[in-house]
Amino acid sequence: MEATLTREQLLDMYYYMKLTRMVEERLQRLYRQGKIVGGLYRSLGQEGESVASAYALEEGDFLAVMIRNLGALFVRGVRPWEIFTQYMGKGTSPTRGKDNIVHFGSVERGIIPPISHLGDLIPVMAGIALASKMQRKRSVALTYIGDGGTSTGAFHEGLNFAAVLKLPLIVIAEDNGYAYSTPKHKQMAIENIADRAIGYGIFGETVDGNDVIAVYQATRRAIQRAREGLGPTLLEVKTFRMRGHAEHDDAWYVPRELLEYWQKRDPILRLETYLKEHGMADETDFEAITRRIEEEIEADLQYAEQSPMPDPRIALEDVYAEAPSVLEGAPRPREHAAKTRS
Amino acid sequence: MPVLTYLEAIRQGLWEEMERDERVFLLGEDIGVYGGAFKVTEGFLERFGEERVIDTPISEAAIVGAAIGAALVGLRPVAEMQFIDFISIAFDQLTNFAAKCRYRWGAGVPIVVRGPCGGGVHGGPFHSQNVEAYFFHTPGLKIVEPATPYDAKGLIKAAIRDEDPVLYFEHKYLYRRIRGEVPEGDYIVPIGKADIKRPGRDVTILTYGWMLHKSLEAAELVAQEGIEVEVVDLRTLLPLDDETILSSVAKTGRAVIVHEDTRTGGIAGELAMRINERIFEYLEAPVVRVTAPDTPIPFSPPLEEFFLPQVEEIVQAIRWVANY
Ligand SMILES: Cc1ncc(C[n+]2csc(CCOP(=O)(O)OP(=O)(O)O)c2C)c(N)n1
Numbered sequence: 001m002e003a004t005l006t007r008e009q010l011l012d013m014y015y016y017m018k019l020t021r022m023v024e025e026r027l028q029r030l031y032r033q034g035k036i037v038g039g040l041y042r043s044l045g046q047e048g049e050s051v052a053s054a055y056a057l058e059e060g061d062f063l064a065v066m067i068r069n070l071g072a073l074f075v076r077g078v079r080p081w082e083i084f085t086q087y088m089g090k091g092t093s094p095t096r097g098k099d100n101i102v103h104f105g106s107v108e109r110g111i112i113p114p115i116s117h118l119g120d121l122i123p124v125m126a127g128i129a130l131a132s133k134m135q136r137k138r139s140v141a142l143t144y145i146g147d148g149g150t151s152t153g154a155f156h157e158g159l160n161f162a163a164v165l166k167l168p169l170i171v172i173a174e175d176n177g178y179a180y181s182t183p184k185h186k187q188m189a190i191e192n193i194a195d196r197a198i199g200y201g202i203f204g205e206t207v208d209g210n211d212v213i214a215v216y217q218a219t220r221r222a223i224q225r226a227r228e229g230l231g232p233t234l235l236e237v238k239t240f241r242m243r244g245h246a247e248h249d250d251a252w253y254v255p256r257e258l259l260e261y262w263q264k265r266d267p268i269l270r271l272e273t274y275l276k277e278h279g280m281a282d283e284t285d286f287e288a289i290t291r292r293i294e295e296e297i298e299a300d301l302q303y304a305e306q307s308p309m310p311d312p313r314i315a316l317e318d319v320y321a322e323a324p325s326v327l328e329g330a331p332r333p334r335e336h337a338a339k340t341r342s
Numbered sequence: 343m344p345v346l347t348y349l350e351a352i353r354q355g356l357w358e359e360m361e362r363d364e365r366v367f368l369l370g371e372d373i374g375v376y377g378g379a380f381k382v383t384e385g386f387l388e389r390f391g392e393e394r395v396i397d398t399p400i401s402e403a404a405i406v407g408a409a410i411g412a413a414l415v416g417l418r419p420v421a422e423m424q425f426i427d428f429i430s431i432a433f434d435q436l437t438n439f440a441a442k443c444r445y446r447w448g449a450g451v452p453i454v455v456r457g458p459c460g461g462g463v464h465g466g467p468f469h470s471q472n473v474e475a476y477f478f479h480t481p482g483l484k485i486v487e488p489a490t491p492y493d494a495k496g497l498i499k500a501a502i503r504d505e506d507p508v509l510y511f512e513h514k515y516l517y518r519r520i521r522g523e524v525p526e527g528d529y530i531v532p533i534g535k536a537d538i539k540r541p542g543r544d545v546t547i548l549t550y551g552w553m554l555h556k557s558l559e560a561a562e563l564v565a566q567e568g569i570e571v572e573v574v575d576l577r578t579l580l581p582l583d584d585e586t587i588l589s590s591v592a593k594t595g596r597a598v599i600v601h602e603d604t605r606t607g608g609i610a611g612e613l614a615m616r617i618n619e620r621i622f623e624y625l626e627a628p629v630v631r632v633t634a635p636d637t638p639i640p641f642s643p644p645l646e647e648f649f650l651p652q653v654e655e656i657v658q659a660i661r662w663v664a665n666y
Contacts, residue, residue: 037643038464089464089642097642100466116468117428118400151399153431179400181376187399253375312648319637 004220005213007280010271011289013051013212014281017268019293020047020071023080026297027087031247035305037089038100043068045210045242046176048267050144051075052212053172053235056219057142062128064112064121064143065102068174068241072144073102076111080297084304091310092303098314118149122158122171129167129232140168140226142219148179148187150196159232163200168226170219170233174209176241181253194236202232209237210267213274239267343523348516351491351524352456353382355498356420358528360390363418366502367394369405370422379424380458380517406432409453410440410507418502423457426511427471440507441482454501458514459487460552460602461650465514466641472551472603474579477509478612484533485580487511489554491522493577496531504533513551520555536583538590542570545660546590548613549600550576553651557600560656569664579609584616591617595626596663600656605633627666632659 024042031040043050050071054063057076065072070083085093086100094104105113112128114121121143128141145155150173162169173193177184190196197204203225207214215237222233240262244251275281346354360366367390368383374397377384387395398405402423409419423429429436436455443449461470477483484506488494494512501508539554540561547557554575561571574590576582591597597617599610610631617629632651640646 038466038641089645091642093642095641097645098467098638098640100464100641103466116425116466117431148400151401151404153401153403179371180379181372182397182399186397309644310642312644315640315645315648316635316637 005216009055010275011281011285013055013216014268014271014275014286015289015293016051016055016071016074017047017212017271018289019074019080019296020051021268022290022293022297023083024070026301027083028247030084030087036087038087039246039248040087041067041101041246042243043070045262045266046174046239047071048212048271049172049174049209049215049237049239052215053142053219053237056216056223057140060110060137060139061223062110062112062125062139062141064105064114064125064141066114066121066144066146066149067101068146068176069144070102073111077109078111079300081300081303084301085307088304088307089309090304090307091314092307096314097310112143117154119145119152119154119158121145122155123161125171126158126162126167126169129162129169129226130165132168133165138227140170140223142170142172144172144174146179147173147175147177147184147193148182150193151187159200159202159234162232163202166229166231168232170222170226170235172219173234173236174239175236176239177258178241178245178254180245180249192236194234197234200232200234202234203230204234204236206236206238209239210265210270212267212271343525345521346491346524347518348488348491348494348512348520348522349380349382349518351495351522352498352512353384354524355495356383357386357389359499359502360386360394362528363502365416366418366420367396367412368420368422369396369398369409371398371400371424373397373422378422380514383422402428402431403435406435406453406455407439409455410435410451413451413453414443414449418452420454420456420502423455425465425469426457426459426473427468429455429457429473429509430476433476436477436483436507436509437480441480444506445482450505451507452505454498454508454510456498456501456510456512458517459511460513460515461639461646462515462552464641464643464646467638470639470646472511472601474511475603475608478580478609482507483580484508484578485511486533486578487513487551488531488577489513489516489551489575491520491524493531493537493575495524496529497533497577499528500530500533503530508533511551515552516555531577534578534581534583536586537575537577538572538586539575540571540573542572542594544570544594545572545596545598545664546594547571547573547598547600547656547660548576548587549573550579551602553600553602556651556653557656559653560660563653563657564660564664567661569660571660582613582616584620587613588617588621592621592624595624596666597625597629598656598659598663599629599631600651601631601633602651603634604636605631606636608633627663630659630663632656
């Protein structure tokens with residue numbers, strides 16, 4: 001199976017993982033400098049599963065990320081400036097400052113944005129999968145959920161719905177140990193999230209989330225089944241969150257030993273080792289990629305920093321298809337009541 | 343009297359109620375070991391143990407549903423929503439089950455659902471909402487939103503002792519920014535009673551939550567122009583305190599209603615209508631409202647500031663009704 005990934009593909013995945021890590025490191029510095037508006041959610045230690053699963057998709061497929069899937073967005077063609085401007089609340093950001101972090105999407109690019117309410121994406125992605133089936137398309141819908149998010153009703157309803165209708169939906173459940181401060185054993189009474197698949201009558205599989213090749217191949221299998229009309233897959237990836245829930249959280253509740261255990265299983269280091277052991281790449285290759293990323297980040301960050309904050313009036317736009325006037329038709333509009341908005 | 347933050351006051355009220363009544367218990371996400379996302383329940387697990395401070399899965403419908411069940415058979419649950427925005431997931435449990443139990447079969451549901459609401463901290467569209475209007479329309483629920491540490495402690499105690507389901511909204515912008523005197527020991531701020539936070543004869547402001555503080559600022563500013571504003575802090579949104587509201591507006595003849603929530607279908611509309619129906623003859627000017635516009639709450643600071651009602655807008659509204 002491993003032969004199915006070429007050296008180019010592996011280096012490509014390496015690039016995306018490294019890009020994710022380096023962009024997040026940069027974000028962390030910006031956060032400390034007070035240049036980021038709001039919180040910062042990192043995916044340190046679990047970049048591999050996001051990149052490998054998204055990499056398995058093809059054009060025309062749909063993807064919806066959660067807060068720790070920055071890597072999947074990059075694979076789909078999102079560029080660092082989009083992330084920097086989102087985090088800084090700039091007017092040039094994909095949401096023009098209306099929403100933050102990875103909360104943006106575009107149907108054309110096959111990206112559906114998350115909302116904060118965990119689990120709510122799964123029924124939505126089931127709907128995308130349903131449409132694919134109804135429109136006789138090949139496209140599959142892939143989304144992610146944390147171990148904590150699998151406790152929601154929406155997760156269950158979405159998967160069950162997709163199961164009954166045999167929809168081309170792939171849900172990647174990330175067991176990264178903790179949901180905020182809550183360890184997995186307080187979130188569910190089972191060891192493997194994939195065991196839930198039995199209850200829905202769908203395919204379930206658990207893989208090492210820090211082994212990008214394994215994640216890629218498992219996702220390919222799920223995609224193939226989905227395209228063949230065999231229905232959804234619940235693919236569990238075992239990984240670990242190496243930072244707190246967000247940067248304000250120093251994760252004091254996570255035992256040191258766990259971090260040390262997972263540190264040794266870092267997905268980027270593992271891919272480096274694999275590539276070296278198989279004679280596919282060496283330090284100079286990795287350094288070249290890193291330098292390229294540094295340059296890309298520099299240019300994009302400069303653009304983001306120089307971008308203006310949004311014009312306040314944008315706040316009123318896009319509630320409906322046509323730009324509305326808040327006051328239109330209202331009797332006797334007056335300055336005071338109008339919030340002087342127009 | 344000790345001076346506490348708004349957050350400490352809530353915490354103290356919860357603590358004292360748990361000491362006082364062993365039927366009271368807490369449930370919610372990350373409230374135990376972590377002490378809550380905003381640290382409201384810090385130290386509770388150590389003092390009261392895992393049976394009374396329950397870290398739950400991320401399951402708002404189950405959290406509220408389980409609270410309802412436990413309340414039906416004699417316990418006094420206080421459920422935390424990590425952010426009040428997530429109460430939408432428990433909407434059905436609250437509006438259909440909890441709110442209708444007494445009416446249908448005479449059963450009381452003495453639960454409290456509490457959590458941080460409101461904007462001002464760049465939380466974006468899903469961590470900043472004001473959700474009162476969704477529940478304001480549901481008979482059987484009670485809704486409170488304190489604006490001061492004193493009220494925060496008194497109202498959490500009243501909420502816990504209340505025989506009906508109470509939604510207790512805490513404004514996250516106030517948590518650590520607002521301090522005030524809070525008596526040690528037991529006292530109650532009764533649910534259903536508004537409070538005149540600043541007396542005045544010319545114009546009445548009806549408001550609650552964070553907007554109380556902005557309204558007081560505005561009142562201070564126009565006082566220099568000779569306009570004496572009476573600022574009424576609603577404190578309880580459901581049921582409304584008609585007596586305090588109507589007698590203040592009847593006295594001043596002029597009313598400005600200020601809330602952070604969006605305009606259409608907001609609480610201001612109901613207040614204006616009550617004034618219109620009951621004391622129209624006392625009015626010297628149309629009732630006006632200062633609210634957020636009918637959009638989701640945006641994230642970026644300039645947009646959020648534009649969205650939120652500002653002191654200057656309140657000042658303009660006061661001047662307008664005063665000079666009508
Ligand atoms: C329905 C809902 N409840 C609560 C929250 C607050 N919240 C945000 S992230 C989070 C923990 C998520 O844990 P998990 O799903 O395991 O994902 P991870 O952060 O570990 O990647 C919580 C409780 C939320 N976003 N949605």
